[in-house]
Amino acid sequence: MATFSANLGFLWRELPLPDAIRAARRAGFDAVECHFPYEVSTEDVRAALSETGLAMLGINTIRGREAAGDNGLAAIPERQEEARAAIRQAVDYAAAIGAANVHVMAGKAEGEAARRTFVxxxxxxxxxxxxxxxxILIEPLNHYDAPDYFLTTSAQAAEIIDAVGATNLKLMFDCYHIQIMEGDLTRRIEALMPVIGHIQIAAVPDRGEPDHGEVDYRHIVHSLDAMGYGRPLGAEYRPAAGTDASxxxxTVLKSG
Structure with a gap:
């Protein structure tokens, strides 16, 4: 049976992070994940995780100077010092709360110098x-939601993972982004399974609840079951009318 992680970057955004963790537990999620928890004390997050028994699957490195349009730093050649400070911040925070993964955001860049810097x-x-x-996770993002982002395809991500050669570097396979950029989700998941560290879901093309649109997630769940994938799927969608109502x-995906 499929299990699910609530992405608290999108779900229960109106609540403080510790209360959002508690809301996810009440709603029946099996784990949680978030984007940028850094304004919340690690003690408060750890207490909520302990109280609920939920695991924090992952957090992101910061985007950088968001007012200037930054969307990550790690592939920008002239900002390596900032990128590494962001990596240290994320790893320290993840270690303090027991998070399993850190998504290192590449940022807006292009070309061989950007690839070399990212590696x-x-x-x-x-x-x-x-x-x-x-x-450590890396995630291809689609060029509609993330214009000029360095990492855009699963093949590019797989090549970079191979170049780095670290056993603790994996692919964040976000079905929403990869359906927009590449499609053929079932075959791509099967081919990339050895390097997949986490899978996320949302409707395509509106990024709403994963119960409509181009992708039949019942098929994705059945295929993952057949492949022996047993980890929670990250629900990273924008609720149309509030999380609890969404x-x-x-229930449908858990029941098969």
Missing amino acids: ENLLYATELARPHGIT LGWM
Whole structure:
């Protein structure tokens, strides 16, 4: 049976993070994940996780200077010092709350210098994360939601993972982004399974609840069951009318 992680970057955004964790537990989620928890104390997050028994699957490195349009830093050649500071911040926070993964955001860049910088920073991140048992994730983003983002396809991500050569570097396979950019989700998941560290879901093309649109997630769940994938799927969608009112999809996907 499928299990699910609530992405608290999108779900229960009106609540403080510790209360959102509690809301996810009451709603029947099996784990949680979030984007940028850094304004909340690690003690408060850890207490909510302990109270609910939920695992925090992952957090992101910061975007950078958001007012200037930053969407990550790790592939920008002239900002390597900032990128590594963001990596240290994320790994330290993840270690303090027991989070399993850190998504290192690449940022807006292009070309060979950007690729080389991204590889170097991922080597730094994986070495920093390894003693804590933390996996580093990279995620291709679609060019509608994330214009000019460096990492856009699963093949590009797989090549970079191979170039870094670290056992704790994996692919965040977001079905929403990859359906928009590439499609053929079932075959791509099967081919990339050895390097997949986490899978996320949302409707395409509106990023709403995963119960409508181009992708039949019942098929995705059945295919993952057949492949022996047993980890929670990340629900990273924008609820149309509030999170609590949006959760009917979970009952359907859990029941098969």
